[in-house]
Amino acid sequence: MTATQEQVMAALRTVIEPELNRDIVSLNMVRDLKVEGSTAYFTIVLTTPACPLKSVFIERCNAAVIGKVAGVERLEIAWDAQVPTDRRIQGSLNVPMRSIIAVSSGKGGVGKSTVATNLAVALAEAGARVGLIDADILNPNIPQMMGLGSGRPKVVNDKMKPIEAFGVQVMSTGFLTSPDKPMIMRGPMLHSAIRQFFTDVAWDRLDYMIVDLPPGTGDAPLSLAQSFPLAGAIIVTQPQQVAVADALRAAAMFDQLNVPVLGVVENMAGDFFGMGGGEQLAKERGVPFLGRVPLSANVREGGDYGRPVVIYDAGSAAGQAFADIARAVAARVSVVMMQNMDVIPINIIG
Numbered sequence: 395m396t397a398t399q400e401q402v403m404a405a406l407r408t409v410i411e412p413e414l415n416r417d418i419v420s421l422n423m424v425r426d427l428k429v430e431g432s433t434a435y436f437t438i439v440l441t442t443p444a445c446p447l448k449s450v451f452i453e454r455c456n457a458a459v460i461g462k463v464a465g466v467e468r469l470e471i472a473w474d475a476q477v478p479t480d481r482r483i484q485g486s487l488n489v490p491m492r493s494i495i496a497v498s499s500g501k502g503g504v505g506k507s508t509v510a511t512n513l514a515v516a517l518a519e520a521g522a523r524v525g526l527i528d529a530d531i532l533n534p535n536i537p538q539m540m541g542l543g544s545g546r547p548k549v550v551n552d553k554m555k556p557i558e559a560f561g562v563q564v565m566s567t568g569f570l571t572s573p574d575k576p577m578i579m580r581g582p583m584l585h586s587a588i589r590q591f592f593t594d595v596a597w598d599r600l601d602y603m604i605v606d607l608p609p610g611t612g613d614a615p616l617s618l619a620q621s622f623p624l625a626g627a628i629i630v631t632q633p634q635q636v637a638v639a640d641a642l643r644a645a646a647m648f649d650q651l652n653v654p655v656l657g658v659v660e661n662m663a664g665d666f667f668g669m670g671g672g673e674q675l676a677k678e679r680g681v682p683f684l685g686r687v688p689l690s691a692n693v694r695e696g697g698d699y700g701r702p703v704v705i706y707d708a709g710s711a712a713g714q715a716f717a718d719i720a721r722a723v724a725a726r727v728s729v730v731m732m733q734n735m736d737v738i739p740i741n742i743i744g
């Protein structure tokens with residue numbers, strides 16, 4: 395006898411989403427369930443295409459159904475993803491993005507732009523729709539790192555079109571100035587420049603907007619956090635103690651701004667700078683450690699030549715570290731957004 399859809403659905407109610415700690419049926423993650431012969435077919439709608447947990451779902455679903463629901467011997471699982479929407483964004487401004495993630499650091503030169511670039515590219519590679527704003531207005535490095543050094547945005551209907559590379563939509567003051575004519579701006583101008591990067595650019599439906607902030611605890615993070623609801627901030631640090639001390643200040647600033655710290659990335663780990671400072675910082679602040687990127691020549695060359703290591707040397711230790719960090723960030727964003735009372739993910743309204 396063939397099992398019924400209801401029997402399989404009931405069994406799947408015992409499968410717990412490991413990070414959200416609720417069952418996948420009440421989270422409305424199970425769709426299009428049907429049973430044919432001894433096979434149950436269904437789609438799991440994840441909260442991010444960069445989900446690190448697919449194998450866990452496969453295991454748990456099999457354990458819940460096979461041998462428990464008479465007549466079902468095999469599961470055929472398809473995958474889809476819908477990133478939770480931060481409703482506050484739609485409420486405050488009409489910009490087509492589901493979540494905004496700031497990348498920050500205590501001081502310059504720790505690899506913040508490198509992390510922002512590889513994170514954005516890795517999320518796009520995983521199938522997400524990704525934007526990247528270079529909010530380091532005075533020292534824009536993103537164009538070079540994304541291989542867009544000579545990019546000039548087109549203007550359509552009074553809005554600038556972002557320039558696309560590696561599937562990521564990019565905007566930077568680097569597109570609007572030349573190296574011999576640097577931007578000179580004061581606080582209020584910086585503030586409006588960052589706002590305009592959201593409102594005056596023709597972004598095309600983004601799951602994740604990654605914002606590469608200037609280093610430190612100056613005006614830019616303040617402007618950003620006051621103008622836009624952030625899903626959270628990532629703190630990038632080098633392993634050594636002086637860098638960690640600066641990074642601590644950046645983390646404390648986001649606490650004050652009520653922006654969740656998504657976690658800490660330790661960059662340039664290795665013999666020269668040592669190792670462990672980022673992990674220690676994460677522990678001290680009680681936030682996740684998102685991963686460690688080794689100090690390695692391929693990362694620097696990738697930045698210099700606009701060839702992000704997460705694509706061009708994906709199999710290397712650094713390439714894999716960035717891909718793992720991207721998955722960890724995506725998972726954290728899902729958790730943080732679903733914990734936030736203001737944020738009702740559209741896919742969870744059952």
Ligand SMILES: Nc1ncnc2c1ncn2[C@@H]1O[C@H](COP(=O)(O)OP(=O)(O)O)[C@@H](O)[C@H]1O
Nearest residue numbers: 502503504505506507508688689690693694697
């Ligand atoms: N893991 C790494 N290994 C080697 N070089 C790196 C690494 N991360 C960043 N770099 C290099 O260090 C320099 C500073 O990085 P950058 O991302 O511009 O820092 P920030 O944005 O924090 O100022 C760049 O030349 C970059 O290519």
Ligand SMILES: [Mg+2]
Nearest residue numbers: 506507530535
């Ligand atoms: Mg930078």
